[in-house]
Amino acid sequence: MSPTLKRILKRSIIVVALLAVAACLAVFALSQQRLQRDYRISVSLPPPRAALADEGAKLARSRGCADCHGDDFGGKVLLDQMPFARIVGTNLTPGKIALGPARSHERFHRALHHGVDMHSRPLLMMPSAEFTHLSAHEIEALSAYLAGMPQVERVLPKSAMGPLARAMLVGGKLDGFLSAETIDHGKPAVAHAPPLGTLAYGEHAAQLCTGCHRADFGGGAMSHGGPDAPAAANLTAHASGLGAWTEADFIAAMRTGTRPDGSGIDGAYMPWRAVGQASDQELHSIWIYLRSRAPVERQTRSRD
Numbered sequence: 001m002s003p004t005l006k007r008i009l010k011r012s013i014i015v016v017a018l019l020a021v022a023a024c025l026a027v028f029a030l031s032q033q034r035l036q037r038d039y040r041i042s043v044s045l046p047p048p049r050a051a052l053a054d055e056g057a058k059l060a061r062s063r064g065c066a067d068c069h070g071d072d073f074g075g076k077v078l079l080d081q082m083p084f085a086r087i088v089g090t091n092l093t094p095g096k097i098a099l100g101p102a103r104s105h106e107r108f109h110r111a112l113h114h115g116v117d118m119h120s121r122p123l124l125m126m127p128s129a130e131f132t133h134l135s136a137h138e139i140e141a142l143s144a145y146l147a148g149m150p151q152v153e154r155v156l157p158k159s160a161m162g163p164l165a166r167a168m169l170v171g172g173k174l175d176g177f178l179s180a181e182t183i184d185h186g187k188p189a190v191a192h193a194p195p196l197g198t199l200a201y202g203e204h205a206a207q208l209c210t211g212c213h214r215a216d217f218g219g220g221a222m223s224h225g226g227p228d229a230p231a232a233a234n235l236t237a238h239a240s241g242l243g244a245w246t247e248a249d250f251i252a253a254m255r256t257g258t259r260p261d262g263s264g265i266d267g268a269y270m271p272w273r274a275v276g277q278a279s280d281q282e283l284h285s286i287w288i289y290l291r292s293r294a295p296v297e298r299q300t301r302s303r304d
Ligand code: HEC
Pocket: 059, 060, 063, 064, 065, 066, 067, 068, 069, 078, 087, 088, 089, 090, 092, 107, 108, 111, 112, 116, 117, 118, 122, 123, 124, 125, 126, 127, 131, 142, 159
């Protein structure tokens, strides 16, 4: 190789290396800005009423909190895949946080309604964009239940975003990971859920399905499911969705994880074990609400 060519080659290698370093720094800075954004949420609430604990217990099961925070709510590692990320569902039992009941009520309100922690920083992967629709009463009930739980001592690592997750976040490939970014923080929580058994209650409860089944309930690929995840099913009354299902089929599917044709619903992605713990009246409301929606034509199940 001629000396000139060598020099050019050496220079280009240096330039490429510098560009790579600059890109890494930019990804870090851009992601850090979003991960450390201060949402300046101020919440002041009295201690939750202990009498709401039973109601909170049912909500904690049927809304899937146990799926991510552990059956004893003592927290669990959801994902440990560095250099992607490590995501840990927080220990929600009282003891360790030593916040006192009023602060703990605030903590739940911050997390569920706003998607932020006590320092107003965004929570990772906590699906608050769906929980933001919970009523103030439901948040109080959840908080009352968990404030009365026995303390669980468990050593858990902290959640952290690795370089891969940061690059995806900056590249717009991790939509829904930071719920705080999509929530309207100026909108207060509704005081109470509509009466159980009504269409309005169904609409209220079905907001929890929208993060995966989309706002039109027509389903499709999930933004946060990973490459192996099945598409979320079309839940509307179109033939490509639940057109042929009856209410009894729907309730049985949520209770048993089995479709009317006998096939199984993938519980690793569809939280049917949680949804199936909702009462008949709750599931009835969700069903009539789904049936009231415009049918969407969208094939979501691979027919094998
Ligand atoms: C899909 C998983 C998932 C579900 C479902 C879920 N959470 Fe979380 N939650 C998380 C993760 C992960 C964190 C920690 C995020 C972090 O470290 O940034 C978290 C954080 C929280 C926090 C904040 C703790 C703090 O740092 O202040 C509270 C409170 C909470 N969740 C309550 C609930 C309740 C109540 C429910 C059910 C209504 C629920 N979560 C359902 C994943 C989930």
